[in-house]
Amino acid sequence: MSSSRDYDVVIVGGGAAGTAAALTLARYTGLRVALLEKQLFDDYRAGETVSSSLFSMLDFLGVGRDLLDGAQLPAFSHAAAWGSAELMSRDAVFSSHGHGLHLDRRRYDAILLEQARLAGVALLRPAQLVQLEHGDPWRLRVASEGQETDLTARYLIDCSGKQAAIVRQRKRPIHTEDSLVALYAYYQLAEPQFLPHRTLVETTRHGWYYAAPLPGERVALAFITDADILKRLRLKEPAPWREAAADTSHVRDIVARLPAPSALRHYAIHSRVASLPADENWTAAGDAAACFDPISSLGIGQAMASGIHAARVAEAFLAGERDMAAGYRRSVFAAFETYLQMRRGFYGAEQRWRDAPFWQRRATS
Structure with missing residues (x-):
C-alpha cells in the first residue's frame, strides 16, 4: 500500500539537530516540512551535560523550559583530574549564566520531536529510508507503520547523525581526524x-x-x-x-x-567534518556535518545551532538565495578548525603519559 506526499523540506533524522531544524522552519516559515526518525528512543541514549546557553536556543525554538521537567537535573559543578591527580572543581554559582543541566537524552529528544509535531511538522516515526533519489525534487520512499510512502522534497537536510546518509549518498568528501x-x-x-x-x-x-x-x-x-x-x-x-x-x-x-x-x-565518536555543497538542494547538520571530541563540550548545543543554521539555508535556497549555503559550508569548516586548535590545547595539558599511544596520537595531531 503506497501513498504520496509532497513537501518543501524533508529532514532525515530526529535528534537534536533535526528537531532544531524542523522547529525553526515550523515557527518562522510557511514551508511544508516532514521529519523522518527511524528510532522510537526506547534504548539507552548517551546522557549529556549542557550549559545554560541551551535555554536561549529553546526559547528561540518556542520550547518552554517547563517541558523539560523529568528530563533534566541541575548541573551545579564540573570537577576534573586532568594534567594531575588533583581534582579541580568549577562551580556554576560563579557563572553569570547559571547552572547547566544533566539531560536524559531519551526524554529530551522525545520532547522536541513532539513539539515539532505540534508545530505542524509531519512526523514519520519509526521510519526507514528505503529509497532515495536525488533530483529537483528529491524522491524518497519511506517504510513506516506497515506501509511504504513516497515523498518528494524540494530540499533535504541530512541530520542522520554519524550515519550521514545523504552526505554519503552524494559521495561528499569526509575528513576523519581520529578513531x-x-x-x-x-x-x-x-x-x-x-x-x-x-x-x-x-x-x-x-x-x-x-x-x-x-x-x-x-x-x-x-x-x-x-x-x-x-x-x-x-x-x-x-x-x-x-x-x-x-x-x-x-x-x-x-x-x-x-x-x-x-x-x-x-x-x-571520531572527529570528522564533511564537505557540504554550496549550490545543491540539500545540506547537513549535527553529526552528519561535523563530529567533535566530547572534551570540547561541542555536543547537543552545537548540533542544535547547526540545525537552526541549516534550516535558514534551506529557506534561503528555496527563495532563490544561494549565498547562505556557501557561507554555511565555510562556517562548518571554520568551526572544525577552531575545534582542532582547542583540542590540541586540552590534550597538551596532560603530560603524565607521553609514552602511551592514546596521548602520543594527540600530541602530534
Whole structure:
C-alpha cells in the first residue's frame, strides 16, 4: 500500500539537530516540512551535560523550559583530574549564566520531536529510508507503520547523525581526524541516594572517564579512548571494566557505590567534518556535518545551532538565495578548525603519559 506526499523540506533524522531544524522552519516559515526518525528512543541514549546557553536556543525554538521537567537535573559543578591527580572543581554559582543541566537524552529528544509535531511538522516515526533519489525534487520512499510512502522534497537536510546518509549518498568528501570511541555504562540505582549534581572527568594512561548523574536515579559512566585500545583492554567485558574503574583515583569512589551496570553501550565518536555543497538542494547538520571530541563540550548545543543554521539555508535556497549555503559550508569548516586548535590545547595539558599511544596520537595531531 503506497501513498504520496509532497513537501518543501524533508529532514532525515530526529535528534537534536533535526528537531532544531524542523522547529525553526515550523515557527518562522510557511514551508511544508516532514521529519523522518527511524528510532522510537526506547534504548539507552548517551546522557549529556549542557550549559545554560541551551535555554536561549529553546526559547528561540518556542520550547518552554517547563517541558523539560523529568528530563533534566541541575548541573551545579564540573570537577576534573586532568594534567594531575588533583581534582579541580568549577562551580556554576560563579557563572553569570547559571547552572547547566544533566539531560536524559531519551526524554529530551522525545520532547522536541513532539513539539515539532505540534508545530505542524509531519512526523514519520519509526521510519526507514528505503529509497532515495536525488533530483529537483528529491524522491524518497519511506517504510513506516506497515506501509511504504513516497515523498518528494524540494530540499533535504541530512541530520542522520554519524550515519550521514545523504552526505554519503552524494559521495561528499569526509575528513576523519581520529578513531575515538566511547564505552558507556548505565546504572540504575535501586533506591535514592545522594550523588553530587556535577560532572567528573578523570584521565588515565589509556584515555579518560566521564561520569554524571541522570534523571530517574540513574548514572552514566563513560570511558573515552581509541577503538584499537578499547579492543585490546577488553573493556566491554564486565570484569575488565570494573578493574579499570577501580584503578582510578576518583572514579573508583563513584563506582564503589553503584550496582552492576544495567547496560553497556559502545558509540563511535571520531572527529570528522564533511564537505557540504554550496549550490545543491540539500545540506547537513549535527553529526552528519561535523563530529567533535566530547572534551570540547561541542555536543547537543552545537548540533542544535547547526540545525537552526541549516534550516535558514534551506529557506534561503528555496527563495532563490544561494549565498547562505556557501557561507554555511565555510562556517562548518571554520568551526572544525577552531575545534582542532582547542583540542590540541586540552590534550597538551596532560603530560603524565607521553609514552602511551592514546596521548602520543594527540600530541602530534
